Amino acid sequence: MDEKIIREIRIDPIVPTKSVLISTVRGRRPRQEETSLSRDLREYVQTCPFCRGNEHQTPPASIQVPAAGKWKIRIVENLYPILDDDPLIPGLPTGLQQAIEGYGYHEVIIDHPNHGIALHQMSEQHLTLLFNVYRDRMQAMYETDPRIKYVLIFKNFGKAAGASILHSHSQIIAMPIVPHNVRSEVQGSLTFYQKTGTCVFCTLIDEALSLETTTYKRKSWKISQNYETAQYVIEQSENFIAIKPFASRYEWEVHILPKNHQSNFIEISHDDLDDLSKIFKRTMFRLKEVIGEVQYNYFFHSVPHVKSVIEFSKSFHWHIEICPRTNIPSGFELGSGLFVNTISPEAAAHKLRQVL
Numbered sequence: 001m002d003e004k005i006i007r008e009i010r011i012d013p014i015v016p017t018k019s020v021l022i023s024t025v026r027g028r029r030p031r032q033e034e035t036s037l038s039r040d041l042r043e044y045v046q047t048c049p050f051c052r053g054n055e056h057q058t059p060p061a062s063i064q065v066p067a068a069g070k071w072k073i074r075i076v077e078n079l080y081p082i083l084d085d086d087p088l089i090p091g092l093p094t095g096l097q098q099a100i101e102g103y104g105y106h107e108v109i110i111d112h113p114n115h116g117i118a119l120h121q122m123s124e125q126h127l128t129l130l131f132n133v134y135r136d137r138m139q140a141m142y143e144t145d146p147r148i149k150y151v152l153i154f155k156n157f158g159k160a161a162g163a164s165i166l167h168s169h170s171q172i173i174a175m176p177i178v179p180h181n182v183r184s185e186v187q188g189s190l191t192f193y194q195k196t197g198t199c200v201f202c203t204l205i206d207e208a209l210s211l212e213t214t215t216y217k218r219k220s221w222k223i224s225q226n227y228e229t230a231q232y233v234i235e236q237s238e239n240f241i242a243i244k245p246f247a248s249r250y251e252w253e254v255h256i257l258p259k260n261h262q263s264n265f266i267e268i269s270h271d272d273l274d275d276l277s278k279i280f281k282r283t284m285f286r287l288k289e290v291i292g293e294v295q296y297n298y299f300f301h302s303v304p305h306v307k308s309v310i311e312f313s314k315s316f317h318w319h320i321e322i323c324p325r326t327n328i329p330s331g332f333e334l335g336s337g338l339f340v341n342t343i344s345p346e347a348a349a350h351k352l353r354q355v356l
Helices: 024-028 124-144 180-196 200-210 270-291 309-315 331-336 345-353
Strands: 007-011 019-023 063-065 073-077 105-110 150-157 169-175 212-216 223-228 233-236 240-243 254-258 296-301 319-324 339-341
Touching (some): 019 024, 180 296, 233 345, 240 270, 270 345
Parallel strands (some): 019 339
Antiparallel strands (some): 063 073, 073 105, 212 223, 296 319
């Protein structure tokens, strides 16, 4: 598939106030790229605090799986938490400047005892175990502390993605507010639901699986454009779909969503966890085959734990956003807030689908 020249501003269908500039010509210019990560493939590193056998280098485990014997997944408190449950009184606000207490929890989830293993190399059974830990910790944080409004599960891999340790690990932060990105998605999907009576995420999935549109020139009736949204589908399993967003902020960004409507990740069944592991592993493998050992972030967006959660349950759809970090934001992006993507989502999706 040849990369055609595209220069267009695409509106995010979930949050219409967000937009992305697709400018494929910009991809031809000299630029500084994040180099492919050189992973340490050793199973054990004596100086790594996350390796099995080095447990004394971290705080005591709050949870380990299994509870006895050699652990497969281990959870510890973050030594340098973004939020904490220590009672600190915020500084006295003046005028329009306001502050609330930075209360919350910040935990590190050590994904695997093997130091050098990558996500696409982990077994489906282990990934199911990991996602099960995600779900259980999210539920526990909501149930034990009514002040928590949102729990974010995320992973930074590589220095450019914010990771300070190469050993595969995830993080979970519980906070007393709903972060802006989630709030915008929740509000945008609710507005769509109020207008149409349907979930915007479900609508996008239906379009991706079925819609094909051909436009014609008025006088000659020659085909002007043949457009099919199925070109954004990367991978499917029985209950999940991996999609390249039409308005992708990052060149190789991929979202994974349940095919059937579900707003809350906590409600996922064990069978669905198994199915999620399969499509997640395959998606990460596709990314690795196309762009190499890239640095990346991923995060889970689930319905927030607020009073209107029942209302949002019909309009919001939980999902995973995988964001490989293949370039450095420019002054234009930082100053305008408008992401620039130099690879068309259609071409990127095509390349990812070609991986066997």
